[in-house]
Amino acid sequence: MDYQATAKAVIAHVGGAGNIDHIEHCSTRLRLTLRDNTRIDQPALAAIPGVLGVRVNVQCQVIIGKDVVEIYDAVKALAAGQPATGSHSEARWAARCVDFVISVFQPLVPAIAGGGVLKSLLILLDLLGWLPRSSDTYKILDNIGSAPLYFLPILVAITTANKLKVNVLVAVSAVSVMVLPMMSKQLAEGITLFSFDLKNIAYASQVFPAILCVLFYSRAERFFNRYSPSALRIFLSPMLSLLVTVPVTLLILGPLGFELGSGLATVILWLYSKLGFVATALLAGVLPFMVAAGMHKPMIPYVVASMGQFSREMLYLPASLAHNIAEAGACLAIALRSKDKVMKSTALSAGISALCGITEPALYGITLLNKTALYAVMAASVIGGGFLGWMTVEAFALVSPSLASISMFISPTSPWNILYALLGAGLAFAISFVATLFFWREKAAQVTDFNHFVTPAEGRLIPLAEVQDDVFSAGIMGDGIAVIPTSGKLFAPANGVISNVFDSGHAVSLLTTQGAEVILHIGIDTIKLNGKGFHPRVTAGQTIQAGDLLVEFDLDAINTAGFDPVIVMVITNSERFSFTTNAADTPLTLHSPIMTFKESL
Structure with a gap:
């Protein structure tokens, strides 16, 4: 693939570099926040070689697949330094909030996923007796895996500051106060600020206190930049911003953010306790449409909050495991049955990608275009997800569930958790594969030379x-x-x-x-x-x-x-x-x- 040519075409059909306000990517998609979505030429954008599909809601999502990082780098390089043109379209508050959430949380996933999978692999090595938990090597490697989640407030400060376009280092400095070892010790022992008692909160692994802190800091920075003398601004504005932001965070915003994160995870788990396995089954069944529309990303704040509070998640990630493997089953069945070389190649590639946790090629290339395959995926996802929910399977790492990342379901307390995860994935694959194999029919191709x-x-x-x-x-x-x-x-x-x-x-x-x-x-x-x-x-x-x-x-x-x-x-x-x-x-x-x-x- 010619990355530069594809990037130029993408920029041209989203209204030019001046229309791009923010660029990011996930595992398969470019996510573009545009100043004016009406300038998107969607048919031309979808027709670019290498583009699997386009979805426009809050963001313009260009589905690329495995080459997304290279295309992202090319688009970002070409768009860098281009002046913004036009004005922001009038967006609803809800749409702007969704865009903010995606922009803050999406970049966190690689770091959290890398650390989480490493920790799950260490648990496996300990269970096999190859690397005892008591060894120094295990402890050091475990610290590597724990670092992204422990310092999550710092990572969130960076992504939030980038989104708000404020000084990243000063924003990180403000948030860092909450996770300083000395501050944690003082909060535990009891400490006052301006005669007000500070709540004893462990801010490590929390996200919402950091978000509220940087939001407040962004306002403070703009205020002090405006009124500080230009000769003194380089140190006076950051100093005054920190002096105002940190106390307000420790007294008000930090406790508020902590309760917000705890409440979000608690509400989801309460709903799960009431609906049981039905919740996992239903979520797995609708994931093909959520992923296609890009609306599965707003689930990330809940998953991050659950990981930070409980060190596990038992709804979204198990449901995603059932759906991802079901997509693979349908695609591989079509690859086996199809006589068309292009269809066979597309289905095989999409099936392998789905087994590795990337479902967009399967969705846009196969299942959404074939009703039989889509119905098979939905049925298999519901049944597989229901089984995982019935067995209360839990995930211990935030990464797209797949065979490659199956170690994320290794539990430090229950050896049955990973077994049930494998059984649920196998059930979803078998149902989807068999149903597609027996009921899918290839459309007869018109045979003609010219x-x-x-x-x-x-x-x-x-x-x-x-x-x-x-x-x-x-x-x-x-x-x-x-x-x-x-x-x-x-x-x-x-x-x-x-x-x-x-x-x-x-x-x-x-x-x-x-x-x-x-x-x-x-x-x-x-x-x-x-x-x-x-x-x-x-x-x-x-x-x-x-x-x-x-x-x-x-x-x-x-x-x-x-x-x-x-x-x-x-x-x-x-x-x-x-x-x-x-x-x-x-x-x-x-x-x-x-x-x-x-x-x-």
Whole structure:
């Protein structure tokens, strides 16, 4: 994969570098907080080679898969130093809160996961008698695994300060006071501040006190930066900010955050105690849709709070284990049954990824596109999750559950916990695999050597390289053609099914009966018209024939607004085919062949 080309295409179709307010990533997705979500060209974004899917709610989530870190680095490097343009769209408070939570908690996962898995492996080594718990080596390695969770307030201070764009080191200094060994000792012995008794709270492993502390510090920093003399600001503002923030945190915000974290974990566990295994089963059953929408991330604060308070979690992570392994079962069954080379390869790769805890390739590439596979995954997740809940399986590390991380279920007190986890995972896999193997049917493929596209619009044919857009002209999205239109009608170039109609009406994507994935894009930057002058005549999921009217558009309005009206037709999976295109500048006869293609051997 060309990471630089993919990164450039991503930036171009989210409204440019100036529209990006914040960039982060999880195990499979780029998560972009944008200044204006209406500037996203979602069909073009989804059609970029290497992009598995796009979800837009609070954040713009670009599903990449295993190459997400490399794409993230490339996007961040290209976007660095670019000035922000436009203004923030008016977001609801709830949406802004969700964005804040994801931005603060998501970056914590790798450190917590690494430490947690290391501790679980040490427990395994102790059980096997290979590394006794009493040995010095075990104790040192255990300290390594314990450090991320113990110093969680410091890590949270860093992510919160980054999100709020305040001085990270001063924010960390403020939070560090709460976990100083001397401060912990003084709190335990009893100490007063301005004649007020401070509560004896162990702030290690807590997250919400640190978040509230940095939130308050951000206001203090802005206030003192504004009113401190410029010659003294370098030391006066940090000093005054610390002098105000730390006492307020120790007296009010720290105890409040502690109660908030304890209450969140307690409420979830109370619900679990009332619903029992049903809660785990239901959560596992709906996880395919939660993960697809990216709404599983708001569960992270609960999991982190549970880990910090109880050193274990018994709802979300067991449910995720059942779901992840069920996804693998369905994909591997399809890989075994399919006769299509592309489908077989996709399903096999997605199944292996799911066994390793990464389910997005399975969701977007297989299960959400095949109802039988989706139903099998849901049924297996419910049954497997129900079993794990019935057996009260607990997780002891925050990491995506999988066969590779199964040691996260090793309990320091119960050897049965890991056994039940393996049995639940095996049950989910078996049900999903068998159900898909017996009930999934591959759609019959149309066998043909040569195929063709017909003219999508009246006008003049030009090469794709002449289009005044780097993403299209460089072939980043795939091979194709372009038409300078002379009338305001866009027609279907082939038989197939409409995959998506963009909200603005300026772009349509379709899957042809021969398996070509086509995107038709009217104009350059015409998304800025916000749908004015575009009138789609089809809807997603509709079956169409070559020559059917797809979109009517006001060509004069596009030209008057100063936009290039060129129509681009790109085959995003063009690596599967070889093409022969009509000569450039040829006047086009409506519905006549414009390009022939055959599947590459």
